[in-house]
Amino acid sequence: MPEKHRSRAGTRLLGLPGVDRVLKMLLPPPDRGMRVERRPPSLVYGLDDVVPAGALIPLAAQHAMLAVTFLIYPVLAATEARLPADQTSSMLSACAMSIGIATIIQCLRTRIGSGYLAVHIPAPGAIPLAVQALSLGGIGLMAMTTLLIGISQLFIARLVRPLRALLPPEVCGVAVSMLGVSLASPALRRALGLDHGALVEENATLASLATVGIIVAITVFAPRRLKLFAVFAGASIGWIVALLLGAGHPGAQEAIAAAPVIAWPALTLPSFQFAPALFPLMALLVVMNLVDVLSVTVSLEKMNDADWRRAHMPAAQRAVTTCGIGNILNGLTSGFQSGLSSSSVGLAFATQSTARIIGVVAGIMIFAIAFLPKAIVALTLIPSPVIGGILMYTAAYLVVAGMDLVTSRRLSERRVFVVGLSVLAGLSIALLPLTRQLPLVLQPLFSTPLTVGALSAIVLNLLFRIGIAQEAGATVPDGAHAFPFARDFLENQGDEWGARRDVIAAAIPTVAQALELVADSGIAEGPIELRARFDETHLDVSVVYDGEVMEAPKERPSPEALLGDAREQASFAAYMLTHLSDHVSFGRAGGRARILLRFDH
Incomplete structure (x- = not known):
């Protein structure tokens, strides 16, 4: 039975007029003209499947664990800005609460959620803005900038549908591939132990190889049901190897022991102050988030539809809207700016499980972790090489998925140059030290291959369309x-x-x-x-x-x-x-x- 018919039937079965009205407000209207999606045969749990508890809890826990590890981004920003320890702890708890709620909304099929298994994480691109805001006005100013970004995303979501003509599959393919390239640098730095110095650390490399090797081995050779736990098994074994080789975090046990088991988050309201010098950077982050959301949603759409043809813009619009809601929550609670996780896409691919219920349960787990400071500290102390191994797997999947999107269309000379020049533009950021030579306000826009490659593809696609007779x-x-x-x-x-x-x-x-x-x-x-x-x-x-x-x-x-x-x-x-x-x-x-x-x- 099609999903929209199940939803309406479920509403009628309730028999309560008040509940019926609420559900009609929340449920998205049927997408007229949408063809029926064909489920890929490799999927274990598809978008609307019921996942048994024995598989649901581990699958959701993997997504939640991976998402919470990215709390290292607000930790980096707080450390750089010399934020006091109590305010840093408050920011982490508020961020966990907000991304947990946003993940639940995002995965539910409502008028404001995309309905895909899309997990929210702290946005790495927001680190420069957070550092500047914390330095200029403390945590209150950072919260205010995050709140304004969230409100801007609610308005920019209205512009997503008209962008379909600007985002053909080859442009989306470049964005997805550059998403993988963007993850390659932090993945390899962590995997080789280069985040602590300029020399490769053998112990870190071995722990990372153990992690990615277990993930790939289970994904390729294990029975279908065991593939669901590939990332969990790889992370667990990699963590053990890292501890045995001394590649873990020094002082991790003391840090975990010092944190309380259960505590109410200490939330801080935004201070109503503005720093006009930060407005250009905020605008760039809104654009970056839009490109990132489109890349993630396209990847998830293709994973759920064997006959994928083009981006479904209503779902992308709802995804941007939910990102705005998540950042408004972060702003109101002094959290850190968030966005969609490309790593969760790789995890969904590894497990071949895209059921939205997995994301809902993962969101509940992330929200609950906000009340467990000891768990937050433990998850942020996962050995860096282990995270590097997981990111290596994710990056490899995204690069290939983007290439598949590019080659799904007939490539004329015009499109060859759109793809080729855009990929070169994205790689230039990864290979050359160009970012530091730009004005400070433009550096976030040119900080990752994703933003440069995707924006180059959009601009070149518009340019090369000149003169094409339709x-x-x-x-x-x-x-x-x-x-x-x-x-x-x-x-x-x-x-x-x-x-x-x-x-x-x-x-x-x-x-x-x-x-x-x-x-x-x-x-x-x-x-x-x-x-x-x-x-x-x-x-x-x-x-x-x-x-x-x-x-x-x-x-x-x-x-x-x-x-x-x-x-x-x-x-x-x-x-x-x-x-x-x-x-x-x-x-x-x-x-x-x-x-x-x-x-x-």
Whole structure:
């Protein structure tokens, strides 16, 4: 049963008018025109599946554990700004509460949540802004900047849907690949022990190899059910190896022992003060978050749909909205700016489990950890090489997933340069020390390959679209064979427009049959023209001619019609056309008869 029908049925079963009204307000409206998604056969637990408790708790715990380890980002910002220990602890607890609530909202399928397994974490790109805000006005000013960013995200979410034309699959593919490249640097630094110095640490490398080796071995060779716990097993064994080799955090036991087991978070309201010098940096962070959200949601959509075609912008809009709500909560409680976790995407891929209930339970766990200071301290002290091994696996998956998106379309010369130059721009940030040579206010925008590569792809895609005709036509020569003519015409235009390979392949035989129908039935009085129009969402192909308008029967003709006269045979062929394309219409345009075939893109 489709999801929207299950939701409505569940609402009716409650039988309570007040509850019915609340659920109708929360449940998202049906996405009109959305095709039915085909579940990938490799998924163990799909988006709407019920996950048994024996698998649900470990799967959710893996996501929660990975998310809480990123509390190291606010710790780094607080350390850099010399924030007192009590305020640092308060910030961590507030952040855990906020990202837990935001994760729950994000994973639930409501009017404000994307409905995907998307986990919120502290945003690493927010470290420069947090350091400056803490230095200028303390934790109150940092909370105020986070609150303003959250409010801005609520407004920017309204602009997501019109961006579909700017975000074809090759642009999304560059963003996803650069997301993996962005994780490669911190992954390798942690894995090789370079975060403590310039020399590779053998013990750190061995612990990291143990972590990623166990994850890959279980993912590739283990039975399907054991793959669910690949990351958990890799992290556990890697942690043990790190402790045995002395690659753990020094003084970890003392730090854990000093923290209380249970404590109420000490929350701080934002101070109503503004620092105009921080506004440009705040605007850049809003843009960075938008690119990051689109990259993560596209990855999750593709993971849940074997026939993924393009970004589903309503879901992306809801994801941005929830990010805004999460940052408003962070601002009101003196937490740290948050965003979506690309690492959780890799974890979902490793376990082949994308059920939204996993994210909901993970959000509950993250929220509960805010009341357990000892657990927060313990999770932030996971050995750095272990985190590096997990990030290496995630980065590898994202790079390949982005390449798959890029190659899903026919690459013309224009798109080759869009992809190639954007990848080079992103890699330049990873390979060359360019960021330090820029003004301080622009450094966050050029701090990661993701932001540079994704924004370059968007700009180049707009630039190279100049001069591309979105409509094309050709006259069918006398005596030309329908199939070769339709194939050459559509493949040439598909290369020019960058249409999906499978859509062009499906359109060729259908268009050829329409040409044969008009030519063999004798209804065309003069030359036949083939026209095509492409707008990123549809491929419309028209067979235009002078003559009688063809009509398709409403009911299926009998097979004996194929043995009848030419008109009966044409009627049968016209009926078949209605089942070979997403939409077909017979009529007139500009005084000429036309058969219009539409193929969803």
